[in-house]
Amino acid sequence: MTTKTDTVTALEAQHVLQTYKRQPVVFVRGEGTRLFDADGRAYLDFISGIGVVVLGHAHPGLAAVIADQAKTLVHTSNLYYHPLQGQLAARLSALSGLQRAFFCNSGTEAVEACLKFARRFWYSQGVRNRTGYVALEHGFSGRTMGALSVTANAHYRDPFGPLIPGVTFVAPDDIAGLEAAVTESTAAIIAEPIQGEGGVRPLSPEFAAAIARVTRKTGTLLIADEIQCGLGRTGHAFHYQSLGWTPDLVTVGKAIGSGIPIGAALVGEHVAKQIFAGDHGTTYGGNLLSTRAALYVLDQLDALKPHIANMGALFEQRLLDLQRKHPVVTAVRGAGLMRGLELAVDAQPVVEAALKANLLVNRTAERVVRMLPPLTVSAAEIEEAIAILDGALASVKVEGSTVEVRA
Ligand SMILES: Cc1ncc(COP(=O)(O)O)c(C=O)c1O
Known part of the structure; x- marks a missing residue:
């Protein structure tokens, strides 16, 4: 049968x-x-x-706001304003302490945005050699060329080379390795506070502190990849808040729309000042439907x-x-x-x-x-x-x- x-x-x-x-x-x-x-x-x-x-x-509540928004206005593109993007950006700013948000459609896109913004930060200041990244073994940040370049798993990477150059992988807990890997050509360190895909591995407090110390000492930007562990999953708005990090950039995805595709790159004001109109963009990013859903989700997460x-x-x-x-x-x-x-x-x-x-x-x-x-x-x-x-x-x-x- x-x-x-x-x-x-x-x-x-x-x-x-x-x-x-x-x-x-x-x-x-x-x-x-x-x-x-x-x-x-x-x-x-x-x-x-x-x-x-x-x-x-x-x-039922999320279904109702999605249906209401679908009946009102779904999408207009980023050629124009609508009332909800600014509201959602302000909410995320209050949760993270980072001033601004760039909206996209997935976690991977949030990672791509952060990788680009980190390079742009240095380029805008006339620093042309800080283009590299330090990432962690067992880390996962997505499957597009940029995100894959900072993803450790050889099985995902090998068929698609050459990936973007200048990425150094460090084993979590190898503090000496981390210190050696960050050089004057490093734009940013990217790390998940708890590595999800890599086997649900929380960074040790010592290693997390070493990341904070190295970024502070060298001026290297810190990108916290909160796509899996962020937005309430571990009880914190963002898990980096339990590690004492003050990241320059934060990636957000997954939970934020509870199923409606939306992602965000959260950007500190010092980085935002070095980014200009035309530097990045997306047709769908932050449309009315997805931002309305995300505003509702954030309201519920507070109470949860x-x-x-x-x-x-x-x-x-x-x-x-x-x-x-x-x-x-x-x-x-x-x-x-x-x-x-x-x-x-x-x-x-x-x-x-x-x-x-x-x-x-x-x-x-x-x-x-x-x-x-x-x-x-x-x-x-x-x-x-x-x-x-x-x-x-x-x-x-x-x-x-x-x-x-x-x-
Ligand atoms: C930490 C982390 N970063 C990035 C991604 C990629 O996100 P997406 O699959 O939504 O593009 C994932 C997905 O599992 C993830 O867990």
């Missing part, structure tokens, strides 16, 4: 460029932390579109702060319980509602066992089960997810370095 899932996957197999290795499930509807597939089966969503759908699926702190603490405790119970779990990492379980073995069988039991989590950095639930997740949903993970971990038997999945 041909199922609805078969029909969808067969059409994709013929016509969609095969750049994604998808899980064999077709989602058609969502509600809060639940997703429903084409056959009506319900799943607990602990990945939320990779850290995007922070208010949960089909949030105590909830995120409580749920984050509960989630951590329960994950630590799993670690105590299952020796295959080698580490519990992350903060707030951004969590990773590092395993002694490949995480894929655990992710697949969880999917079979109706829980969505994701494998990253091979051995890490990554979890990024909606920020509205309840205590009961956390308990439910932990029970499923418990079963998924129990189904994976470790023998030396090989994994066997029990039926």
